Amino acid sequence: MNKFSPGQISEFQTRLVDWFQKNKRKLPWREKPNWYKTYLSEIMLQQTTVEQGLPYFKKFIDNFPTIIDLANSEEQRILYLWSGLGYYARARNMHKAAKKIRDEFAAEFPRDYKDALSIPGIGPYTAAAILSIAFNKTHAVVDGNVSRVISRIFAISKDIRLSSTQKQITEKAKLLLDPENPGLFNEAMMELGALICTPLKPDCNNCPVNLQCRAQAKNLVNEIPYKSPAKAKKKKFNLVFILRFNNKICLAKRPDTGLLAGMWEFPVKELNAKQFESFGENNLDQNFGIINTGPTVQSPKYRHQYSHIDLTYQAVITDLRDSVVQLSDYYEYKWLNFAELFDYPIHNAHKKILEWLKSLVSG
Ligand code: SF4
Secondary structure, X not given: OOOOOHHHHHHHHHHHHHHHHHHOOOOXXXXXXXXXXXXXXXXXXXXXXXXXXXXXXXXXXXXXXXXXXHXXXXXXXXXXXXXXXXXXHHXXXXXXXXXXXXXXXXXXXXXXXXXXXXXXXXXXXXXXXXXXXXXXXXXXXXXXXXXXHHHHHOOOOOEOOOHHHHHHHHHHHHHHOOOOOHHHHHHHHHHHHHHOOOXXXXXXXXXXXHHHOHHHHOXXXXXXXXXXXXXXXXXXXXXEEEEEEXXXXXXXXXXXXXXXXXXXXXXXXXXXXXXXXXXXXXXXXXXXXXXXXXXXXXXXXXXXXOOOEEEEEEEEEXXXXXXXXXXXXXXXXXXXXXXXXXXXXXXXXXXXXXXXXXXXXXX
């Protein structure tokens, strides 16, 4: 009972696409669409909601109206405009991708799937999405939304994290795909997952394909998809130094590889949990060769979640006797006026510290 007949498939496609054409959201990449807008939106919306991604899409289209403008930009400018969206490797890959498309594909997105996969930051999902939506190529798209819809339509109750389950879901997505209108069909599936077949409380009464949904028929909608618990994240503790000298503040650039590569931050010292809890003014001097001249001011403790790390951190304002600091972990550092800090691509965790500093300055 896991198979759809050709008639059922055709009915599914018609119902879904009709619903999409009447109910799709007005989104800027759907207005006068082209592959560049599809490309930007697909990269930006990975691990990001449409609401979070919208202002960034507008910023990028305004600053880089074409792939050549993006390719010709400085990486630091791209990181600056991306700052706040997280997962910064996407921004750096976007710059590399733009240069490759400009130099090797005459500023056109390649129509061939293998060529598309050769572009930095483009994996099977993004390649399928761009090729189908922008060029109507027959590739099934399976993102988180589509996985959920398909697992419910076919009542697939196995752990959705397993690659064998994802393989099964991809096969089903290929089975349902409308070869005449693959782009429209893929967009419709993603939209159904975003608007109707939501993770919690899906709106089955208004679902265009509810009569063909096995999970609905078996009353399993709340049990599917099943996701095994995530592995515990590694806990890390950072002491963050707001180093001040002559009314300037030190900002440092992270190395060009690894987590948050190329982003700027206030210098950080990683501590273990015990050191972090017992931190006080009297052990400041052991860090960065710092000679502190006055009482310190400490920020509240913050938490920030990365995909594999649960970070707790606290900032401490430290006045120095001179501007020589030992920041060997960093690519470079600068002494900046308070207002100049806002011109640099500072990553999200330290943006919270910047906001805290701003509240001290304005309060
Ligand atoms: S009927 Fe409900 S569970 Fe099934 S696809 Fe539609 S919204 Fe999702």
